[in-house]
Amino acid sequence: MARQNVLGVYADADSAAAGARSLRAAGFTGEDYEVLTGNPYPEGAFGDHPKRNKLFxxxxxxxxxxxxxxxxxxxxxxxxxxxxxxxxxxxxxxxxxxxxxxxxxxxxxxxxxxxxxxxSRLPRFSGAGPVYDPRITLGYIGLLATVEEERIPAARQALQDGGAADVVGETTTA
Amino acid sequence: MASNEHSANGNSHGAPLPPATPEELNEDLIHEARRVGPRMRTLLIIFGSLFTLAFVGAGMRLASGTDDHTVWRYYAVCYFFVFSLTAGIPLAAIGLRMARAQWRKPTSRLAEMFLILGPMHVIFFIPLLAGAPPITGTEPPHNTMWMDWQLGPWLPDIIMVSTLAITGLGLLYASALPDLAAVRDHAADGTTKSWARRVARGWSGTDRQWRMHKSALGILGAFYVAMYAMTHFSFSTDFAISMVPGWKDPIFPAFHAVSGLQMGLGLFIVSMFLLRKVHGLGRYFELEQFWGFSRLLLVLTLFWFYFWWSAFILFWYGRLPHEQSIIALLIFGDPAESALLARPQFLMFAGAIGLSFIIPFLVIMWNPVRRSIVGPTIVGLVIISGGLFDRLRIYSNTWSVEQVGGHALEEVPAFAVPDIWDAAFFVGLLSGVPFLILLASRVIPIVSLWETREALMMRVVRPFGIGNAHVVGKPD
Structure with missing residues (x-):
């Protein structure tokens, strides 16, 4: 089933954490979204699921x-x-x-x-990502939900309820 | 630019970092610090023009021939001085990042910017290899660690310097990647934006990317440290110890590395000072950073003397004829020649120990000096001068020895004056340092945006007793 992306952009860590809680309350799991930040945050600060890597x-x-x-x-x-x-x-x-x-x-x-x-899944020749907002490198925090098409409205609503400054983009990814 | 008046007076009462919003950071580090104004353009033109002298000097030295290695003595002095001065600076970022020192965060990028000099080190090392004496076919045989292997030391040393340069560039790229994305997103001018888009393509700051980024900085940093030590070992062994018959000194490579670190830290502190004053980045290079690095400078100054003394004492009490020759070559000069103060070798040594140890130690041992901005900067300048005397002492004397083979140095070679091409090479190579760093700073922010933002995020000031205390978060 096709999955789509929707990005909630938050002005600070507290509101991003509220957005993550709102997503979880709406039935989404840590696998359904990832956090985009302009600087590193402590692991699990937004309840996202840490992905293992094999760099070693x-x-x-x-x-x-x-x-x-x-x-x-x-x-x-x-x-x-x-x-x-x-x-x-x-x-x-x-x-x-x-x-x-x-x-x-x-x-x-x-x-x-x-x-x-x-x-790191680089280089990505199509740009910074399927849905991206340049304010992220200004210190804003993005919650990028990647979910089935029919759950997009719920994700969008959850991100909005969490206090997002903006909710942007919907792109079919697979 | 955001106000930096707060820190311009040295912030000597330990006041907190001035609060900076993400927009102010962005303005300071992406726009203002990278703006190519008339002054920056002039500096780039001057240093760029002078840098060409390095190519002229190297070319003329090659034209003078490679049969007689003694004419390459000042080329070796210049090369090893600039290499020693700059190659160790990134360790200020790598080591303190490993130690999780929070105060170093605004300074790490400046230290890493010196990694951009890696290709310059490789390019100017190649003529030096051509000018170095062969390891086979000499009579008496040239004593090296390469066991008459035809490809040594050229092949291993080229691999080594190249590996150091590639590791450095990899580390700089990995460290700067998030900031290049910020430049891609927010730079005002199209050319820079276009460059940043090419090199930062795809970075969006996902959790996976940040975790990879952290691992990469750790692994590449460790590789750089390993290669740094190895490079000093090979340089000091192949281009100093093995050039002098009878010189056997296992401590010298360690001294070479530590003295390189010391002069590098001196230059780093001076660079921080210049960025404060000239570039208006005072809020990122505050008293806390100068104070922290001045303590390291004191430690390295003590190490300088410790390693030098440990080597010297063996020769001094050994007193075998070949050991006395080494002392004469590197420290006191030929006793048969003239009064002590008239011997060039002794004057070089006096300059080295005076400016690398005695004066810096007597000045920086005092806490008020360490806890200032001007004090460590002046000591840094003194140490750079001492480093120049030290490399002059080592390489001009060892490369003046005509007969590299044998068991003992027969006589202390006479002092030779550098020629015009040596001077051109010296000025050019030194100018290459600011030129390449300023050029790179057009794309790569010279203060790390992501680390500075992280430092601000993890640091708050709370009332404590009758004053305030800094509370620093260390999440991992």
Whole structure:
């Protein structure tokens, strides 16, 4: 069933919290709406459902990739041209460790940036979102309800009842 | 611009931050602080023009040849001075963010803006590698940690500096993303708005995005710290210790990193002062921030001496011939030459220890000085000068050693005067710092909008006893 978005814009945290309570009182759950803010708020401040992310996987995967490539590269080049220096082993482990450290961090960092972009659902080429209000980056708080088409009027009413400065937008998303 | 009279006098009674509404923050940080007025345009033109001298100086140095590394001595001095001065500053944001220090919030972006210099560090490092002595084929053999590996130190050092730069840019981008969205939404001029729309596309401030943002700042910050330490280790090992036969000093890389942090913090405090006075951002860089950073400056000043002394004492009491040569090279000069005060090496050392430790320590040890805005700024300037003497002492002397191989330094090389291209490179590279930061500040607000707003939101003043107390919320 097609889901639509409606955004309530609130002037401050207290009225946004009232809007969230109003949505819950109208039968919506934390899964039905998300909060848009211009700065981070304490987790669960508006009763929204925290979404888990898997960002930690990206630096681990990147680090392992970089380490493996560095190991292959340094061991490979030394094994390909074996030169005994000062009676030391062909594989110069202390020198190799520096490359492995650097490559591990380099790839972990690149994977992390990719992970941030992927997990943040960016880039969004159509703009800031299906329904958005620029006042959010001014300190206003948005409650974006994404619900079935027939529940849009109820969501709109709940957001309005919560003291929204404005209720904007209705776009079919899926 | 919102009034900053409240803080212009230093706010020495610990008065609270002046209340700022979201609209005032927006006006200050998105519009006023980024306005390109005649003064800003003039500064950009001057620093931009001077910055080209760095390319001229580097080009002329390359043209002078790469066979003799000693002609690159002042290029090395300039490069490592500017690198040391600027690369450590972001740690003021990263470390204090990790420690959850609330007072640093308005200052974090300024510290992170220095990350924009990463590509400059990479670009001017490449000619330096060309001018450095080879690690193989010299007689006696050049003692390095690379075990005659043909690709070292060039490949690993290029990877290292590039990784540091990329990590820095990633961190700056992650940190600035919410503010770029604010610029996208509210910037007055079309060009900036268009740039911001390109880079902040899609940021809407959802809970998922904020959680990701927080994780990214933590992870990338940790990577930057790890790379920072590694870079100082490699620089000091490959381009100082290994250039001098007989110099074996495991403490020196740590000294190099700590002294870089100290001079970086000095520059950071001076930058805060300039933004207060020139840019009118006094309400964001208040006494509280100067006081907090001046304490760190005192700690780093003590560390400077601790690390230097720990290394020096081994050479001083070891007194083996090669150790005495190192002391002569880096501290006292050649005893056979002339009176102590006439030896360039000693004068450089005196400048370094006097301006990096003795004077700063004697001044900033007093609480009234720390608890002021002008005091830490002056000490910061002194420390920057000390840092220049220190890098001059280290790199001009080590790069003057002609025979990089062997077991002991045979003689202390004579002092050489920098030429015109060295001076051009120095002026150009130094000018590149304000030029690139001012340029970046046209798109990225130089005070973090989201962190400042969060700080204001989490801080209230409540009556307590006969006075007022700040109540700071730390939600996580």
């Amino acid at each position: 996987v990206f630096p681990i995967a990147g680090g392992l990739t970089g380490f493996s490539l560095a190991l292959l590269f340094t061991a490979g080049t030394q094994a390909a041209f074996p030169l005994v220096t000062g009676g030391k082993p062909i594989l110069a482990i202390p020198a190799m460790m520096i490359i492995m450290y650097e490559m591990s961090l380099l790839f972990a960092m690149i994977f992390t940036v990719m992970g941030v972009i992927f997990e």
